[in-house]
Amino acid sequence: MAHDQMNGSQILIKALENQGVDVIFGYPGGAVLPLYDALFQQNKIRHILVRHEAGAVHAAEGYARSNGRVGVVLVTSGPGATNAVTGLTDALMDSIPVVCFAGQVPTHLIGNDAFQEADTTGITRPCTKHNYLVKDVGELARTIHEAFHVARSGRPGPVVIDLPKDVALATGPYVPASKVKHKSYNPRVKGDLALIKEAVELMATAKRPIFYCGGGVINSGPAASQLLTELVRLTGYPCTLTAMGLGAFPASDGQFLGMLGMHGTYEANLAMHGCDVMINIGARFDDRITGRLADFSPGSKKIHVDIDPSSINKNVAIDIGIVGDVAHVLEDMIKVWKSTQAKPDGKALKGWWKEIDGWRGRDCLLYAHSDKVIKPQYAIQRLHEATKGRDDVYITTEVGQHQMWAAQYYGFEKPNRWMTSGGLGTMGYGLPAAMGVQVAHPDALVIDIAGEASLLMNIQEMSTIAQYRLPVKVFILNNEYMGMVRQWQELMHGSRYSESRMEAMPDFVKLAEAFGAVGLRATKPSEVDGVIADMIAADGAVIADIRVDQAENCFPMIPSGAAHNEMLLGPEDHTEQPSSEEGMVLV
Numbered sequence: 001m002a003h004d005q006m007n008g009s010q011i012l013i014k015a016l017e018n019q020g021v022d023v024i025f026g027y028p029g030g031a032v033l034p035l036y037d038a039l040f041q042q043n044k045i046r047h048i049l050v051r052h053e054a055g056a057v058h059a060a061e062g063y064a065r066s067n068g069r070v071g072v073v074l075v076t077s078g079p080g081a082t083n084a085v086t087g088l089t090d091a092l093m094d095s096i097p098v099v100c101f102a103g104q105v106p107t108h109l110i111g112n113d114a115f116q117e118a119d120t121t122g123i124t125r126p127c128t129k130h131n132y133l134v135k136d137v138g139e140l141a142r143t144i145h146e147a148f149h150v151a152r153s154g155r156p157g158p159v160v161i162d163l164p165k166d167v168a169l170a171t172g173p174y175v176p177a178s179k180v181k182h183k184s185y186n187p188r189v190k191g192d193l194a195l196i197k198e199a200v201e202l203m204a205t206a207k208r209p210i211f212y213c214g215g216g217v218i219n220s221g222p223a224a225s226q227l228l229t230e231l232v233r234l235t236g237y238p239c240t241l242t243a244m245g246l247g248a249f250p251a252s253d254g255q256f257l258g259m260l261g262m263h264g265t266y267e268a269n270l271a272m273h274g275c276d277v278m279i280n281i282g283a284r285f286d287d288r289i290t291g292r293l294a295d296f297s298p299g300s301k302k303i304h305v306d307i308d309p310s311s312i313n314k315n316v317a318i319d320i321g322i323v324g325d326v327a328h329v330l331e332d333m334i335k336v337w338k339s340t341q342a343k344p345d346g347k348a349l350k351g352w353w354k355e356i357d358g359w360r361g362r363d364c365l366l367y368a369h370s371d372k373v374i375k376p377q378y379a380i381q382r383l384h385e386a387t388k389g390r391d392d393v394y395i396t397t398e399v400g401q402h403q404m405w406a407a408q409y410y411g412f413e414k415p416n417r418w419m420t421s422g423g424l425g426t427m428g429y430g431l432p433a434a435m436g437v438q439v440a441h442p443d444a445l446v447i448d449i450a451g452e453a454s455l456l457m458n459i460q461e462m463s464t465i466a467q468y469r470l471p472v473k474v475f476i477l478n479n480e481y482m483g484m485v486r487q488w489q490e491l492m493h494g495s496r497y498s499e500s501r502m503e504a505m506p507d508f509v510k511l512a513e514a515f516g517a518v519g520l521r522a523t524k525p526s527e528v529d530g531v532i533a534d535m536i537a538a539d540g541a542v543i544a545d546i547r548v549d550q551a552e553n554c555f556p557m558i559p560s561g562a563a564h565n566e567m568l569l570g571p572e573d574h575t576e577q578p579s580s581e582e583g584m585v586l587v
Contacts, residue, residue: 008137008168009038015144017044018177021072025056029076031103034168051460053080055432057087061096062436065419070151073100078116088158089127093423097156099147106166107135120162129157137172145180154187155308191324199303199320200336206277207348209237215244216282218415220326225415227330240268242283243407244422251411261289262558263404266364267356272297273564280304282326285315295563305329364556364569374525376477376548380409386532392444394437398430398454401483401554406449428457438470452478462515465541473535474543479550487553512543520544
């Protein structure tokens with residue numbers, strides 16, 4: 001029935017059911033009590049009570065990224081909404097579909113500086129894909145359905161619905177999603193066939209080609225990763241992935257060059273620098289990938305496939321820009337490649353691979369092993385070895401050195417298994433994200449690879465994990481520093497370690513036990529395998545405190561403001577650089 005009368009809170013619940021929502025991450029407060037009353041009176045939608053609104057959004061991100069559905073958040077007015085801003089910005093930067101409902105003071109009090117009032121639509125306008133302030137209950141159902149359409153369509157992103165308390169209590173009609181037509185936002189999904197043919201022709205003439213692929217492949221769905229793998233293997237060309245794209249192409253494949261960018265592999269970055277045709281599939285040429293723009297991949301022809309028209313020619317001038325959904329465009333590329341019987345230049349490609357293999361021979365991820373101290377790289381390698389071959393493993397990370405080591409040393413074979421904060425670099429992301437992943441996949445092995453400083457940003461979510469008996473595993477690479485901050489201070493600021501060491505860290509084993517979890521610790525390399533085995537075998541939540549080398553730095557590294565061919569492969573490459581990014585001279 002298209003026009004059932006119900007109150008605004010009931011309309012919201014009905015709309016969520018209509019959209020297939022099965023879980024909400026939220027935290028109650030005065031302005032949203034009518035919504036929580038409606039939640040209490042139904043049994044179809046589960047509510048996860050977080051301990052902080054930032055945790056709610058990160059959990060919704062983890063949920064959405066691991067299963068491809070829209071994550072849903074419910075927060076109250078004022079500080080409830082402002083606490084959600086970091087998570088919303090994170091979701092915007094990494095293109096994660098989230099719909100956040102924020103309570104608001106009654107409409108007649110808006111603008112009066114009422115208790116727990118904030119200009120939520122004004123505050124969140126720059127950090128959301130779109131937002132709404134609903135003042136008429138008659139528009140509520142349509143607005144909710146449109147919000148889900150906007151969040152999941154085109155380049156995904158977060159949407160906020162600001163809902164005044166009186167609208168939540170008012171009576172109005174319910175309109176089902178099937179009756180709502182989206183006239184103003186219908187992103188293009190099919191690429192221009194003429195441009196696709198032009199791109200394939202350019203690809204076939206390449207002497208030194210490379211596929212450069214990103215999170216857009218993941219966001220397009222599992223079919224996109226399968227199609228990308230098919231096209232890469234069809235051409236025989238090398239493929240590299242951004243941090244957001246890991247898993248879009250199998251890490252074990254011989255054509256995979258590893259991650260590229262600031263902490264990418266030597267071979268990936270030099271191949272990007274030396275290529276003559278670059279095929280960008282679902283990546284956005286961000287600064288951590290391009291390095292110094294003036295010297296980024298000089299002389300190459302560039303093809304860019306992206307569903308977001310604003311990404312084309314935004315940072316880098318493109319020769320062929322194709323707007324469309326990655327899966328659709330890849331499907332057409334494969335058809336055109338086959339129908340035109342396109343063939344790569346075999347002799348040139350063989351020479352290109354020989355050059356790449358020479359770069360691979362540098363073994364840029366080699367590190368000094370130790371029998372006395374746990375190297376963080378070793379810990380990640382052992383974790384990967386212990387979980388390799390399992391289909392049910394999902395990895396989240398916090399932000400810092402451990403994040404980059406995880407990207408370098410943990411090989412991802414499938415999409416949607418790797419959840420990390422890329423664009424915003426949000427410390428505190430990993431634990432609540434793991435919580436959301438575990439809610440989406442109750443029987444899976446979910447591991448948050450963490451740094452001790454970053455973990456403490458949202459450590460309160462261990463209480464949520466305890467309440468819902470979520471068997472999340474936290475694997476801390478504990479070096480007692482904000483590791484990436486310390487590394488930059490060492491390399492760029494004369495080893496002046498200003499406020500990067502925390503000297504009052506908790507005992508993480510006891511902390512785990514305080515939250516009803518299992519606490520484990522490894523202090524030497526011989527203990528790592530045992531701790532990992534015990535962590536995996538444990539029925540419930542675990543915090544594993546892996547005490548790693550405090551002085552280890554994350555290499556390779558392209559210093560900020562440098563070019564791809566100016567990489568530091570290790571400490572021996574380093575001479576102190578000026579703190580300014582201008583005029584950087586590398587050895």
